[in-house]
Amino acid sequence: MNLLTPAEHPFAQFVRILGKGKRGARGLTREEAREAMGMLLDGKVEDTQLGAFLMLLRHKEESAEELAGFTEAIRQRLPAPVAQVDLDWPSYAGKKRHLPWYLLAAKALAASGVRIFMHGGGAHTAGRLYTEQLLACLDIPRCQDWQAVTDSLDQHNLVFAYLGDWMAPLQRMIDLRNTLGLRSPIHSLARVINPLAARCGLQSIFHPGYQAVHREASRLLGDHAIVIKGEGGEIEVNPDVACHLYGTRDGEAWDEEWPALSAQRHVKPERLDAEHLLAVWRGEAEDDYARQAILATMALALRGLGLDRDAAFSEAERRWNARHLSS
Known part of the structure; x- marks a missing residue:
């Protein structure tokens, strides 16, 4: 015994x-x-x-x-390279009410010279449309290693990397969602990492009360970040409601309230058609909600890069209108 x-x-x-x-x-x-x-x-x-x-x-x-x-x-534990990145853009939530207009905002910013590292954790909830499912359609390169990331940033300014390719243990924790029955804090944590030390980390936290917590985490880390309650949990400004920006720069927290852009709520589409994204990008379709969401999301990113609100919206419109000239 x-x-x-x-x-x-x-x-x-x-x-x-x-x-x-x-x-x-x-x-x-x-x-x-x-x-x-x-x-x-x-x-x-x-x-x-x-x-x-x-x-x-x-x-x-x-x-x-x-x-x-x-x-x-x-x-x-990250073997990430030293790379010049303007925006860290986590994309982990997926969309179910509206199309992912943030992808067109990111493409237009990249076409104007803004270097964006986007990352996500795969499709984990039924009924949602995820960034990974639209990369080929929108001609956004997906990179599986850091060398490919740096090369593609130099060529395209916008790249996407799957979390499982650069931090597999975290991806495994996210994938436990259907085993445990609940999302774990790793879904939120992935938004804070900013693996390439971008000039500004954009974060979308859907649940009320968590935005200030994430802002404080970034402040403790010495990062420059803007946290919002994005549409559907993604980094996308909903033009139908006011948007509160929780920012931190140089160790100081700041707040800013952006009023709704639309006097009344838009009717959500009956279904999410990826072809409509392409039509709006090409200028073949008009969509008031899409245009407002795209411009406001671009303005948010430019606000993170140092412009004030008015200048950010003005510059967002200029860059959106010139997206095909500079791409």
Whole structure:
């Protein structure tokens, strides 16, 4: 008979911190979050611990300190190159009410010389249209390694990379959604990473209250970022409602309220037809909602690159109208 007490798994402490009951549980410090995520990424955690950790975090709701610590662990393990990038553009939500007009905004910005790194985690929810499904249609290169990313940025200014190709352990955590039954905090965390240290990270957080948390995480990391509640969870300004910008630059937080662009709500389309995206891009179709969403999203990005609101909208319209001349 073995009378020795089994040694506790090193990761068990982090599950205990989060799950020790109403009075005993607490959030992770930034340092604890960095250590915990490091173990997750290095494969030093049992699957049962991974599931428990993600769901306890989801139930508690992640803090800015935790997001910052997680991001630091990820960045320490990223073999990403030094590359000139203007905008980090996470795309993880997919669209179900409106077409992804943000893709045309990104294409027009790229045609005008703005260098954009877009990344996403694949189609994970039925009934949504994801960026990955439209890359070929819109002639946006998908890159599977960092060398291809840097080459394509030099050639096209806009590239997309699948999270599983550059941080596979995080993709595995996202893919647990259908096993666990809930989205994990990794969906939110992916928006903070900014793997190529872009001049500005754009983030869309749909659920109220989380925007300020993400802004604070980016501030703690010393990043320049703008966080919004984007349409459908993507980085796309909804012209039918006011848009609040949660920004951070040089360690200081700032806020800005953009009023709705439309006096009344547009009727959402009966179905999402990707051909309509192409028609609007080519100038073969008029769509008031699309034009307002595209221009406002371009203005948001330009606001992140230093223009004030009025100049950003003026420049967005100029660049949109010149999209075919400069591409």
